[in-house]
Amino acid sequence: MPHLMFTSALKTFFPNLKEEYIEADSIETLLSELEKKHQGIQGYLVDEKGQIREHVKFYIDDEPYNEKVHSELPKSAQIHIIQAISGG
Amino acid sequence: MKLAVGTDKGLLIFKQAVNSEWVLADIHFIGMPIGAFHADKNQHWWVAINHKHWGPKVYVSINMGETFTEVSSPKFSTESPFTLKSIWTIESQNIGNIQRLYIGAEPAALFYSDDLGKSWNEMNGLSNHPSRSSWQGGGKGSNSPFLHTVLSNSENENHLTVGVSCAGVFQTYDGGITWQPTNTGLKAFFLPNTESVVGHDPHTIYQSKLNPNVLWQQNHCGIYRSEDLGKTWQDITDHMGKAVYGFAMAIADDNDLEAWVIPAQSDHLRIPHHQKLAVYYTKDAGQNWRSLENGLPNPAFDLVLRDAMDIKGNTLAFGTNNGNLYASMDKGQHWTTISQNLSAVRCAAFIAE
Numbered sequence: 001m002p003h004l005m006f007t008s009a010l011k012t013f014f015p016n017l018k019e020e021y022i023e024a025d026s027i028e029t030l031l032s033e034l035e036k037k038h039q040g041i042q043g044y045l046v047d048e049k050g051q052i053r054e055h056v057k058f059y060i061d062d063e064p065y066n067e068k069v070h071s072e073l074p075k076s077a078q079i080h081i082i083q084a085i086s087g088g
Numbered sequence: 089m090k091l092a093v094g095t096d097k098g099l100l101i102f103k104q105a106v107n108s109e110w111v112l113a114d115i116h117f118i119g120m121p122i123g124a125f126h127a128d129k130n131q132h133w134w135v136a137i138n139h140k141h142w143g144p145k146v147y148v149s150i151n152m153g154e155t156f157t158e159v160s161s162p163k164f165s166t167e168s169p170f171t172l173k174s175i176w177t178i179e180s181q182n183i184g185n186i187q188r189l190y191i192g193a194e195p196a197a198l199f200y201s202d203d204l205g206k207s208w209n210e211m212n213g214l215s216n217h218p219s220r221s222s223w224q225g226g227g228k229g230s231n232s233p234f235l236h237t238v239l240s241n242s243e244n245e246n247h248l249t250v251g252v253s254c255a256g257v258f259q260t261y262d263g264g265i266t267w268q269p270t271n272t273g274l275k276a277f278f279l280p281n282t283e284s285v286v287g288h289d290p291h292t293i294y295q296s297k298l299n300p301n302v303l304w305q306q307n308h309c310g311i312y313r314s315e316d317l318g319k320t321w322q323d324i325t326d327h328m329g330k331a332v333y334g335f336a337m338a339i340a341d342d343n344d345l346e347a348w349v350i351p352a353q354s355d356h357l358r359i360p361h362h363q364k365l366a367v368y369y370t371k372d373a374g375q376n377w378r379s380l381e382n383g384l385p386n387p388a389f390d391l392v393l394r395d396a397m398d399i400k401g402n403t404l405a406f407g408t409n410n411g412n413l414y415a416s417m418d419k420g421q422h423w424t425t426i427s428q429n430l431s432a433v434r435c436a437a438f439i440a441e
Binding site: 009010013040043044045047048049051053055056083084 | 139140141142143145158161163164166171172
């Protein structure tokens with residue numbers, strides 16, 4: 001089951017957020033499962049078209065998320081969601 | 089009376105002490121960039137945060153800042169080519185028993201909510217206006233047009249006026265279904281055709297409370313006033329060449345002749361004339377402008393952004409992009425410094441205690 005970790009900055013808005021294991025085989029599923037647990041969080045990570053926000057970065061096993069390469073998430077994936085430095 | 093100041097690093101609430109000095113009373117959303125602040129008729133506060141990472145968010149406080157609740161943010165539809173970049177203004181209007189909220193957005197669009205921010209609808213007649221392809225980005229670093237001003241009409245709930253940079257003033261008389269550009273009289277010196285129907289840059293627009301037919305506009309290309317609800321505009325730019333380019337404006341509560349602006353030297357030199365921070369004032373509907381500088385610094389390198397000045401009775405306050413905040417108790421004759429250590433001030437609004 002993928003292991004999901006977050007930037008602590010998100011705890012400002014979702015105080016109960018902590019690293020967790022989420023059953024998901026794609027980023028889309030991961031996001032919708034996450035939304036069930038933390039209502040509203042999806043809107044912080046992706047825009048209204050479902051695109052990951054410009055200054056939010058997903059890393060899969062320490063590699064930047066690439067839609068083509070990571071269309072299917074490995075069961076043991078370590079996923080980091082961080083705020084990109086590009087965002088200032 | 090309190091003063092709400094939206095900065096790039098939080099929403100600050102100042103209140104007047106017994107000795108009239110303004111003191112910092114509260115800080116909300118510390119470290120976060122405030123995009124817009126609006127206190128509605130129920131004294132509910134609506135706040136937009138334009139997060140760089142997490143996207144624009146909207147909050148409401150029904151207890152004057154004691155607690156805030158996040159409501160939903162406007163969203164462009166899946167068919168729209170746009171995604172919400174930032175929120176520039178929040179306004180409200182009472183229609184019968186409901187309170188309608190408006191959000192002016194970048195890319196330029198007007199959203200409204202009739203359920204206190206639970207859901208938002210886009211006014212597609214404006215977003216898809218036939219002139220849309222000619223709209224341009226405006227503002228520092230912005231490559232998309234944005235909607236920064238919304239005026240409702242207490243005498244006609246179906247009538248709205250909006251300001252879009254850079255497209256101009258648009259009005260609807262059918263509740264937002266169809267929109268007409270109303271830029272007659274404005275000049276756009278940055279366009280080949282300076283009297284273009286669309287393409288203007290109205291930095292901010294105000295409506296007289298006393299005489300709703302009178303609108304005032306600080307434009308990129310000067311200062312304008314309308315006596316027919318914006319159908320036509322008269323150029324009231326300072327003939328001495330000082331009160332020309334700027335963003336912020338305030339108009340008197342109790343007459344339709346007095347206004348205050350804070351000019352910059354020019355659009356390519358966005359600092360005060362001769363580095364002397366000054367408010368310019370007219371008491372004759374813009375026939376003459378004179379500077380009010382008593383208590384303001386020299387030299388200064390400040391620019392005052394479009395929503396960063398407010399007026400209530402004789403009291404004026406404004407904040408600058410350099411984080412300075414000033415107030416006057418006598419319509420600008422004398423100014424005192426409230427703070428010179430803030431972050432860039434985006435908006436300033438007097439609110440009830």
